[in-house]
Amino acid sequence: MLFGKKLTWNPDGQHIYVTGGSTGLGLSLAILLVKSGAHVSIVARNQNKLDDALKELENHRQHPNQKLAAHSFSLDTAEESAAALEAVCKPHDGRAPDAVFACAGSSKPKFFVEMSAEEMQNGMTNGYWVQAWTAMAAAKKMVRDRTKGKIILVSSTLGYMSFVGYASYSPAKHALRGLADTLQSELMLYDIDVHIFFPPTMYTPGYEEETKTKPKITRDIESTDDGVTAEAAAVALFEGVAPRHNIFLDPLYDMAAYIIAPIWKRSVDKRVREHRAEHREYLSEAGFFS
């Protein structure tokens, strides 16, 4: 494990539940899982997208006995998330899935002082609760069924740090980390593994949606980041679920971050401060001071 990547987790023949599975990361991941021989159930809201996604999954079927299913559910509340899980488990004798990948989520970047209370709340629902409720339903079911399963949450680079524009999103993505780190410890009581993924910008339909409200200064700051495709992100997530990290590389990464992060931060702070006058004009025109 120190010197080579050894993939110890094999989903072949397992039942894997993927939320947010009709588009973006969730769909790419579901495809990888189907190709690995798993039974895959996807949940999302939009029935049309689910239908298209299921057709896509069928193209990658490996065995005739693989159970591939798509169900339309909202995951905003505990009740809906538990109901979704029950529907997903029905074709599998009502048993808990072997792994649950909570890929559901969305982002709506905006200036904090222009946000309504509803937008702040939606940020937490669409970034945190849509995954936390699934984690809760899955954990309870796995414990009752004595399934030594896996629960995987999907955070973001913005779960490790933040900057202007993400006041409704970054708290949710940080909250997922708090939940994952708690459950990674606590669910050892039941031999349930917990993982959490921190992808960067992913070029997906969700990303297109985001750009509609994203402040220009946020876009400018992000312009130097390379994003990844949903497929590349799915591969990284899939491979990360198995092996451990490297005891020698991590301190090198840490030292690099120690040098690089403050330099990046200094340049971002400068950009934000230079934007003050223009921003005040913008707020004036938007009627903020009226």
Add this chain to the structure above:
Amino acid sequence: MLFSKNLTWNPDGQHIYVTGGSTGLGLSLAILLVKSGAHVSIVARNQNKLDDALKELENHRQHSNQKLAAHSFSLDTAEESAAALEVVCEPHNGRAPDAVFACAGSSKPKFFVEMSAEEMQNGMTNGYWVQAWTAMAAAKKMVRDRTKGKIILVSSTLGYMSFVGYASYSPAKHALRGLADTLQSELMLYDIDVHIFFPPTMYTPGYEEETKTKPKITRDIESTDDGVTAEAAAVALFEGVRAGHAHITADMITTLFRASTRGVAPRHNIFLDPLYDMAAYIIAPIWKRSVDKRVREHRAEHREYLVEAGFFS
């Protein structure tokens, strides 16, 4: 700033708003601020506790013209938090406070699989929203008033790391960090400073409440931590704000976590911070290994516990 603590922020004559100000950290902080000559407004829910707190604050009055006030409000929603802020600002010509310390919050540790959805939601309300709504109301008001103020949030060591028992609390305390780091960057647009405090266990009335539901394994894991008094925590917070630190800690263990999970939070000391980070690199995995072992050894006993609680029925 590299070699000395430049204590430049002076609350004397400023109007400071402290939520959760009738007990614990909030009250100890309010007392410090009154002693420094500030006008202090405290908000909490319970009128009796507010009355007692106001009497306590009066004991520390420095000038006759200091305005000390206490108001009863819930801070669970955006509307209530904005209403609280308006009432707090009324005696000050309706102007935004110079600084807002969001000390409101509580914790209810419990096993995750035993929690109801309501308990999970309450954890976020009582750990995150009671501060986030205040930050939002304060930021909007400071921007409208062109007040170059300060907003201070209060997280926890559990905002840097977590372990068994805190599935409703740690997400909220992590969320506060996400909000603070976003606003520390974004509110530079308005010359508003943002700070966030990460206290360890504080021996307060809130702590007593917590122990009612805390699982034994959680208590055992925490038994080696030294907590701090509310007064000591308030001093650390006060000095951290005066020193201009974005992230503030009151004990060495949390400082190690601050240094090793820093993200893009500004450094305190260019020489000490890497030393703390290196110490954490060695110590944290050792601690984690011992905690994991404790949790795994607890499996059988825990299963019996769940059976008796009716979980499998």
